[in-house]
Every structure is written in C-alpha cells, then in structure tokens.
Amino acid sequence: MTEAVSINEQNAVELTVAPSVMPELEDLVDLETYPIHDLESPKRQALVDQCRKELDAVGCCRIPDIIKPESIERMRQEVERQRDEIYWSEDSHNPYMTKEDTSLPEDHPARFFEKRSSGFVNSDILEQYSDLRAIYDNDVILQFVSDCLGIAPIYRWADPLGSNPYSIMDEGDYFPWHFDGNEFTVSILVQEPEKGGEFQYYPDLRTPENENLDEVARVLNGDYSKVHSLALRPGDMQIFKGRFSMHRVTPVEGKTSRYIALPTYMREPDSVNRPERAKQFYGRALPIHYEREANRPDDLID
Numbered sequence: 001m002t003e004a005v006s007i008n009e010q011n012a013v014e015l016t017v018a019p020s021v022m023p024e025l026e027d028l029v030d031l032e033t034y035p036i037h038d039l040e041s042p043k044r045q046a047l048v049d050q051c052r053k054e055l056d057a058v059g060c061c062r063i064p065d066i067i068k069p070e071s072i073e074r075m076r077q078e079v080e081r082q083r084d085e086i087y088w089s090e091d092s093h094n095p096y097m098t099k100e101d102t103s104l105p106e107d108h109p110a111r112f113f114e115k116r117s118s119g120f121v122n123s124d125i126l127e128q129y130s131d132l133r134a135i136y137d138n139d140v141i142l143q144f145v146s147d148c149l150g151i152a153p154i155y156r157w158a159d160p161l162g163s164n165p166y167s168i169m170d171e172g173d174y175f176p177w178h179f180d181g182n183e184f185t186v187s188i189l190v191q192e193p194e195k196g197g198e199f200q201y202y203p204d205l206r207t208p209e210n211e212n213l214d215e216v217a218r219v220l221n222g223d224y225s226k227v228h229s230l231a232l233r234p235g236d237m238q239i240f241k242g243r244f245s246m247h248r249v250t251p252v253e254g255k256t257s258r259y260i261a262l263p264t265y266m267r268e269p270d271s272v273n274r275p276e277r278a279k280q281f282y283g284r285a286l287p288i289h290y291e292r293e294a295n296r297p298d299d300l301i302d
C-alpha cells in the first residue's frame with residue numbers, strides 16, 4: 001500500500017491511501033437496482049430499451065445512481081492524490097481542435113476560437129487499483145454501453161492519454177464548444193461544483209457524412225434553441241456521442257472543483273487522437289499519435 005499526501009489548492013490538506021486491491025463489478029455498480037451483469041434479466045432489458053430510446057430522442061441517456069457512492073468517493077480521493085499530476089492548460093480552441101487556417105472564410109466554424117482553461121488527469125497515470133480503471137476494463141460495462149448505443153462491437157479507445165481520463169475544472173474554468181476525437185463517451189461526475197459547470201450539447205449536430213457547418217456556426221453565434229442541458233449528479237452515468245454532438249461545459253463557479261470521469265469508446269480499435277488534439281487536450285503527443293495520424297475513424301474535419 002502506498003501512502004499519499006495531497007494538497008487541494010483550493011481546499012484543505014487531505015491524507016488518503018491508495019487502494020491495494022482492484023475493485024470488482026459489485027464494488028462499482030449498484031447491481032441490485034441495475035443487474036447489468038445478468039444478460040437474461042428483464043430489468044436489464046428494460047433499462048437498455050430506455051437508454052436506447054433516450055439516445056435516439058435526445059442523443060444522450062442518463063442512468064441515475066448506477067455507480068456506488070463508495071466508488072465515487074474513491075475516485076474523488078484518487079483525483080485529490082493526483083492533483084500535482086494534473087495537466088493544466090489554457091489555450092484557444094475551435095470546435096475541431098485544429099490550428100487556425102487563414103485560407104478558410106472568416107465565418108467558417110473552424111475559425112471560431114474560444115478560450116479554454118481546465119485540467120486532465122490523463123489515463124496513463126491512473127493508479128494501479130483505480131476505480132476508473134476498473135470501470136473501463138470491465139467487460140460487463142463495455143457490453144452494457146454497447147447494448148445501450150445499439151452498436152456492436154464497440155472498442156475501448158486506443159488513445160493512451162485520452163481513453164479514460166478525469167477532466168478537472170476549478171473556479172472560473174471553461175471548456176468551450178467542441179466535438180470529440182472519439183465517438184462515444186460515458187461520463188460520471190465525481191465532484192459537483194457549487195454552481196455552473198453545466199454540460200450543454202446539441203444532439204447529433206453532424207454525421208460522418210455531413211459536417212452541417214451552417215448549423216454549427218449558428219450555435220457558435222449564440223443560437224441555443226436546440227441545445228440541451230444535462231443535470232449531472234455524482235453517481236449518475238451518461239452515455240453521449242461526443243464526436244457527433246457538439247458540447248461544452250459552462251464556467252465553474254465557487255470554490256468546489258468539478259471532477260468528471262470520462263471513459264471513451266470507438267467503433268474501430270486502432271485510431272487515436274490527432275497529434276494536435278493530443279497536445280491541446282492532454283499536453284503532449286506520443287509516437288503513437290504520429291504513427292496513426294492517417295488512421296481516421298471518418299472523414300470529418302476532426
């Protein structure tokens with residue numbers, strides 16, 4: 001067992017000890033309410049049907065209180081222990097996380113830049129017996145997400161930094177409008193801010209065949225008539241299609257930081273973030289990001 005002292009810059013000093021065994025599925029998920037391990041269970045079938053309906057209707061589904069409070073608390077403590085390892089960045093981004101291209105018309109959405117400030121605990125530094133790692137590695141959960149999406153097979157993302165990070169936002173931090181490099185994301189709020197930090201998204205704004213640039217530009221210019229807002233609560237699990245639904249997180253208000261776990265999934269096993277996106281989000285690009293740059297999941301700008 002390793003002992004770690006961590007200092008939360010905004011709050012108090014906390015002493016917690018990293019877990020010494022890998023949590024099992026029943027330590028992570030409320031299996032009584034949600035028997036996702038029992039493929040024959042009518043309860044599971046009803047839940048999957050409900051999730052599919054929600055995903056079709058509003059591009060996102062929410063499963064309340066599926067992750068056990070003890071697991072949420074262990075994840076919160078893991079983030080606190082990792083506070084010194086958080087990659088913080090302040091940068092300007094367009095929705096595609098590409099560099100400015102001045103050959104494009106000025107009103108092209110790729111020329112719309114907003115300032116982001118936030119941090120990530122990248123997937124490669126999760127602790128050995130991390131609950132987030134356990135959630136991501138669990139095949140029952142993978143199968144469940146696949147069934148909810150109605151897409152099979154799906155794969156865990158091959159990106160070593162972005163596959164299952166924690167996203168961290170302190171007071172005043174803002175995560176601007178963007179599409180993700182991966183197709184599907186499960187989000188699990190680990191610590192709720194006092195105010196703000198609201199997840200907003202436009203369901204299925206683009207498809208692999210259609211960038212829908214005019215509509216993207218309308219949203220960026222402030223037309224939020226088709227934008228949905230998600231009330232995230234610690235313990236809930238959301239499944240959303242971040243590559244196709246443009247989304248953002250509004251500024252966090254108050255001294256309590258917003259922590260969220262973000263396991264991600266793909267329809268194919270090999271592609272990773274483009275190097276530029278890896279640098280902008282996670283602070284560095286690794287050899288794999290350059291080696292696989294030509295290997296894209298679709299022809300979207302990114």
Ligand SMILES: O=C(O)CCC(=O)C(=O)O
Nearest residue numbers: 167180187199247249260
């Ligand atoms: O913090 C969230 O809810 C989502 C963050 C996000 O969109 C991302 O990391 O790509």
Ligand SMILES: [Fe+2]
Nearest residue numbers: 179180242247
């Ligand atoms: Fe995102």
